[in-house]
Amino acid sequence: MAQMKLEIGGRSFMVTCQDGEESHLTRLAAMVDGKARESGDPAGLNESRMLLFTSLLLADELHSARAAQDEPASKTSAPAPADPMDEQSIAALEKLADRAEQLANSLE
Numbered sequence: 001m002a003q004m005k006l007e008i009g010g011r012s013f014m015v016t017c018q019d020g021e022e023s024h025l026t027r028l029a030a031m032v033d034g035k036a037r038e039s040g041d042p043a044g045l046n047e048s049r050m051l052l053f054t055s056l057l058l059a060d061e062l063h064s065a066r067a068a069q070d071e072p073a074s075k076t077s078a079p080a081p082a083d084p085m086d087e088q089s090i091a092a093l094e095k096l097a098d099r100a101e102q103l104a105n106s107l108e
Contacts, residue, residue: 009036009050028092032058051100058093 002022006013006029017025032054039045039053 008033009039009045009054011047011050024088028089028096031089031093032096035061048100048103051103055097055100059097062090062093 001016002019003014003016004022004025006015006025008029015025035057036050036054038057039050045053
């Protein structure tokens with residue numbers, strides 16, 4: 001198991017991941033950090049609120065992407081094949097959203 005330090009929303013988090021998954025986790029953390037910065041001033045939010053708003057923004061983006069994918073582009077075009085990396089990213093974001101929600105609930 002590899003241990004990594006991730007910077008999200010101006011805060012540091014130590015996480016572990018499978019060996020060889022470091023670059024994937026780094027890309028996911030960059031996506032989460034981008035959404036955390038969209039969620040507002042990190043100094044004005046405590047950690048659980050920042051993670052909650054970040055999770056909601058990611059969940060909204062995921063919902064929109066799924067809705068767009070469910071709408072047929074045209075009757076003649078075949079659906080695009082699913083990218084396994086996209087599916088892994090979606091699964092990781094869903095887990096992150098669940099963890100952030102659990103954290104927010106435990107702090108309330």
